[in-house]
Amino acid sequence: xxxxxISEKSFIEGVLAKYLAGKPAxxxxxxxxxxxxxxxxAPRTVVSVDASSIASVKLPWRSMGDAAWSIASGAVSDHxxxxxxxxxxxxxxxxxxxxxxxxxESILEGLNQAFTHYGVKWLGGDTNSSRDPWISVTIVGFTTxxxxxxxxxxxxxxxxxxxxxxxxxxxxxxxxxxxAARQTWVVENTRRPLVDLRVGTVIALNYKSVHAxxxxxxxxxxxxxxxxxxxxxxxKIRRPPLLYKEVYxxxxxxxxxxxxxxxxxGEEYGVVMAVDKDGLKKVLEDLDSYDVxxxxxxxxxxxxxxxxxxxxxxxxxxxxxxAGYVKYI
Amino acid sequence: xxxxxISEKSFIEGVLAKYLAGKPAxxxxxxxxxxxxxxxxAPRTVVSVDASSIASVKLPWRSMGDAAWSIASGAVSDHxxxxxxxxxxxxxxxxxxxxxxxxxESILEGLNQAFTHYGVKWLGGDTNSSRDPWISVTIVGFTTxxxxxxxxxxxxxxxxxxxxxxxxxxxxxxxxxxxAARQTWVVENTRRPLVDLRVGTVIALNYKSVHAxxxxxxxxxxxxxxxxxxxxxxxKIRRPPLLYKEVYxxxxxxxxxxxxxxxxxGEEYGVVMAVDKDGLKKVLEDLDSYDVxxxxxxxxxxxxxxxxxxxxxxxxxxxxxxAGYVKYI
Numbered sequence: 001x002x003x004x005x006i007s008e009k010s011f012i013e014g015v016l017a018k019y020l021a022g023k024p025a026x027x028x029x030x031x032x033x034x035x036x037x038x039x040x041x042a043p044r045t046v047v048s049v050d051a052s053s054i055a056s057v058k059l060p061w062r063s064m065g066d067a068a069w070s071i072a073s074g075a076v077s078d079h080x081x082x083x084x085x086x087x088x089x090x091x092x093x094x095x096x097x098x099x100x101x102x103x104x105e106s107i108l109e110g111l112n113q114a115f116t117h118y119g120v121k122w123l124g125g126d127t128n129s130s131r132d133p134w135i136s137v138t139i140v141g142f143t144t145x146x147x148x149x150x151x152x153x154x155x156x157x158x159x160x161x162x163x164x165x166x167x168x169x170x171x172x173x174x175x176x177x178x179x180a181a182r183q184t185w186v187v188e189n190t191r192r193p194l195v196d197l198r199v200g201t202v203i204a205l206n207y208k209s210v211h212a213x214x215x216x217x218x219x220x221x222x223x224x225x226x227x228x229x230x231x232x233x234x235x236k237i238r239r240p241p242l243l244y245k246e247v248y249x250x251x252x253x254x255x256x257x258x259x260x261x262x263x264x265x266g267e268e269y270g271v272v273m274a275v276d277k278d279g280l281k282k283v284l285e286d287l288d289s290y291d292v293x294x295x296x297x298x299x300x301x302x303x304x305x306x307x308x309x310x311x312x313x314x315x316x317x318x319x320x321x322x323a324g325y326v327k328y329i
Numbered sequence: 330x331x332x333x334x335i336s337e338k339s340f341i342e343g344v345l346a347k348y349l350a351g352k353p354a355x356x357x358x359x360x361x362x363x364x365x366x367x368x369x370x371a372p373r374t375v376v377s378v379d380a381s382s383i384a385s386v387k388l389p390w391r392s393m394g395d396a397a398w399s400i401a402s403g404a405v406s407d408h409x410x411x412x413x414x415x416x417x418x419x420x421x422x423x424x425x426x427x428x429x430x431x432x433x434e435s436i437l438e439g440l441n442q443a444f445t446h447y448g449v450k451w452l453g454g455d456t457n458s459s460r461d462p463w464i465s466v467t468i469v470g471f472t473t474x475x476x477x478x479x480x481x482x483x484x485x486x487x488x489x490x491x492x493x494x495x496x497x498x499x500x501x502x503x504x505x506x507x508x509a510a511r512q513t514w515v516v517e518n519t520r521r522p523l524v525d526l527r528v529g530t531v532i533a534l535n536y537k538s539v540h541a542x543x544x545x546x547x548x549x550x551x552x553x554x555x556x557x558x559x560x561x562x563x564x565k566i567r568r569p570p571l572l573y574k575e576v577y578x579x580x581x582x583x584x585x586x587x588x589x590x591x592x593x594x595g596e597e598y599g600v601v602m603a604v605d606k607d608g609l610k611k612v613l614e615d616l617d618s619y620d621v622x623x624x625x626x627x628x629x630x631x632x633x634x635x636x637x638x639x640x641x642x643x644x645x646x647x648x649x650x651x652a653g654y655v656k657y658i
Contacts, residue, residue, distance in 0.1 A: 007652040028479060029411060034412045034544065035376060036375070036377075038376075039374075040369050044367070045367055047364060049454055049467055051420070051422075053458060081363065082363070129382065140376060140469060150359065150565050186374055321337040322336055322458055323333070323335075
């Protein structure tokens, strides 16, 4: 059975409706009402919108459900970097009329599994027809931080802390998807990316010392450069972030190779923070107390750009929605 | 110049950025940060997401800017029916790499004109590539109403009030787009649909007496039936809503024709309310004091379905994203 053979109305009422969470406490509106109402859960509300064509996240080893999970994770990740606890999700999507109902349902399942994992209530959305299927995820979160860190606040002398583990998506970018599909460690570590919500809590607790922060969705190198550029500072990187152990084997320990795989990936969903020197000890203690994976990789310098110690030059690529993989520096 | 020839990054920074509003007072995050933060403007927050493929709202007489305006109006309309004042907009979109930069810019202009008209601040969004261009609009609004009306609260004895004016889109549906394109009154009244924000204020002021409410986006007939069905009541319609004067000429005053054009349109963005009898006087006084266009069209009855006085039977169509125009009853 294809979507075009059942109506949008029966898809929404018969399939989509069962994945939606009930309304929050003290709320009155509920799907299929065209909006949701809620009482804020913290003084400051944070909203993000993250969309993607399904094709662009559909790695050869990802099912439709895996692709949907990845899009949901990307949306959640934007909150973590901004000290926000994601709470509610709204999903609009465009599905092809010749898509099977089973395939559409596996997309809903992937989204639902991700939202459940992250403790996010899926409240509503909108269904459309599209020959080039897409998903747009709006996440509403809340933060107790008086000042959520922007990407542009890094100051000279700040220490650069990078959470998460790198190199798997970098391997896929460097060696191509065919080669990557044969590497179990790459497939396992990229099939369903995981966002660590505890990092958001640590940032909220330390918002005064986290001068800048940004999540790693388009590659670590791009994220570092973007923080440097928008903060009008430079970054000196003294050591790689945490890497999968297989990366050391693949690279035979060579620094240039380690950095290439670390910096040019995407969807790792760690967070890059520029932390005030005086607040660093407390930030690291809080990350340790939550068992968050991180590495102190360098510091903010006065000169512009990105300098990686031990390398003559650094190539950074990023994924561009219109232009594909492009050289960034 | 086509989008595929410039990068997403230069499109965002060189074109999109200039349409975005600055951050709200007391906010810290600002585009290109991946999220926006704000302090709620009223006790209750209301969020809606409304998306559309551009092709599906691109009437022959609509420019790309008109189509974008229409999608923005549809998103704003969901708030009005729920007693909410729309405040912030987030737009994700998928644009085709072979779309010209000028065409993409006219879409942004149409969105911006609509948001400016409605007093909504456009805070951020996300750009993607799509062979079948689409726009998804998330609107955050606020309401002082303790209980925003759902579509399912209509009770026997309630009076049905319909705001807005009807028949132009109904004409286009009944006679086809080629014929409609020759009628100046149809073109002028459907090119850029207008949402009346004051209706939202009246509902917020009278939330205790407005037992149910829903905006008219998929046709008035469908909206009436949907309120009846989800409230588990029937509706008796005794007179048509306000109609464009040309509808009377086209129909030669025949009741069946008047109702056909009134009930089977779409995108009129009026609101259907089921109002408590005892609160009716106050609701109508408030609508009058704002000069809102409305008509009292009938009342809620105990039997199911929709009965239109003076007609033997009623045909209701609705637009279905997967199945096209379908007969609803």
